[in-house]
Amino acid sequence: MKTEIKQYKPSVTSAQQIAERARALITAAVPDGIRPEPLALALRVCLSASPKLAECSLASIFAAVYQIAALGLIPGDSRGLAYLIPYGKTCQLIVGYRGLIQLAVGSGGAVSIRAGVVAKGDEFEWEEGLEIGRAHV
Secondary structure, eight states, X not given: OOOOOOOOOOOHHHHHHHHHHHHHHHHHHSOTTXXXXXXXXXXXXXXXXXXXXXXXXXXXXXXXXXXXXXHTOOBTSTTOOEEEEXXXXXXXXXXXXXXXXXXXXXXXXXSOOOOOOOOTTOOEEEEOSSSOEEEEO
């Protein structure tokens, strides 16, 4: 009896087909001045990199793609702006903290944003005014 071990290989054709079907949606959703091709390519890369994402319903993938296109973000790139995450058969858009910062600054609603790390259990003080600062106590 011959036992054959099959190595998993993501279905590139499936990822390509989903990305191609989403292209028209992406083109319609992206804000003016933003090219749809980088988002279409990023979607294809995300689908190829995460086999579980390709198992999500097309409706949820298209909904997440529409949302991310309307926001003008790119999923799965090295900047961590946004992520497409499979939850069972549903594709969920998660905007990263860097994406939230980009959206806030890009909207004109924020002049500046300062971020820092405070771990669980840390005590800290925050001061606003002419000299903004924080200090761990």
